[in-house]
Amino acid sequence: MVRQARSEATRRRIITSAVHLFNEIGYDATGLGDIIEHAEMTKGALYYHFDSKQSLANAIIEEGNANLLHAFNSISESSAPALERIIHGVFVAVDLLSTDRVARSGLHLLQALGESNSVAAQHYGAWIHNMTLGLREAIEEGDLRPDLDTRALGETLVGAVLGIEVLSSAMSSGADVSDRLTRMWELLLPVIVTDESLPYFRAFLARQSMRHSGQDSG
Amino acid sequence: MVRQARSEATRRRIITSAVHLFNEIGYDATGLGDIIEHAEMTKGALYYHFDSKQSLANAIIEEGNANLLHAFNSISESSAPALERIIHGVFVAVDLLSTDRVARSGLHLLQALGESNSVAAQHYGAWIHNMTLGLREAIEEGDLRPDLDTRALGETLVGAVLGIEVLSSAMSSGADVSDRLTRMWELLLPVIVTDESLPYFRAFLARQSMRHSGQDSG
Incomplete structure (x- = not known):
């Protein structure tokens, strides 16, 4: 022991x-x-x-992504509506990148793996799967438009968040990642949220954005 | 000589x-x-x-990104409306990634630079600048909603395309990048395009998607 x-x-x-x-x-x-x-x-x-250095890198990728997914999912297990959990969960995961060095390093090592890589495909696949399940729930709850292709939206969301993190890392060491995330949601909400739920989720996003944008400088 | x-x-x-x-x-x-x-x-x-190997990598990044921007901009200089040129230009740039090995390698080296890097910031900044100018023109031409924040949309678009490329590279060696791009535009068009122009741009996207999705396997 x-x-x-x-x-x-x-x-x-x-x-x-x-x-x-x-x-x-x-x-x-x-x-x-x-x-x-x-x-x-x-x-x-x-x-x-x-x-080897590669096996060390793989361990960092594993642990870092597990931390990120855990942050996202621990929100997801709360009793709030699915779309709230998704929006909040992405902010929390992205915040974690500024405080958890293993998560940050793991994500950058993952991105650097590049071409058709089973480790990367598996990790991104887990995110897309989690996201898609949440989106499906949000349709059942009446917050997302029922005609949405949840898989396509899940993939686009994961891709967009990934790209926003790459841009933000390169351009501001991640300091503006929450602001960029807010702008992405502002753009997307009107297309994906039902008319009845839209005013609520605009207000929810504004509150989330205020709570998280101050935390990125750490 | x-x-x-x-x-x-x-x-x-x-x-x-x-x-x-x-x-x-x-x-x-x-x-x-x-x-x-x-x-x-x-x-x-x-x-x-x-x-050094780094200076060789920088040369590949320079040349690769110049090829990509050239592909995007040579479309942009045609006399078509700005939003057509943007949609077409992104497809053409993404297609180039499957045929131009320097462009592909350069983009992956750029992504691997990671943390707050002036080379990466400069290249991504050039893309955001080009995109934002095009979006502004598209507002003047009545195709994009006049209340859009073009800079925010330009950044989100560049981020999303970048993320889609990262995902597609890892999961299919880039074979499905045009399909993912089409889904992104399908999602975005209804929020950003004016009601009058939306039917046209949906049809335009469908044609672009058909023309480009076959070319990715090369």
């Missing part, structure tokens, strides 16, 4: 050091030797947990 | 080899030595043109 806790602490230290170095000098320029030195441990200790 | 042409041919061969290797084994795993070997040239010849 003690041994297991110590092993987990070592693994954590490796991941923290790797995230720090990937962020400071880039994934490409970081060697396993740099990570060993920064984490102040032996080569053996690192290789016990990770056999 | 002959010397200059030969120098340009060498530079071209280096870029072609680098794009090939970045695509096959990844940017990270590719060494300058691999590129020298693949391009069948001397170390001196490579260093004459590029002093």
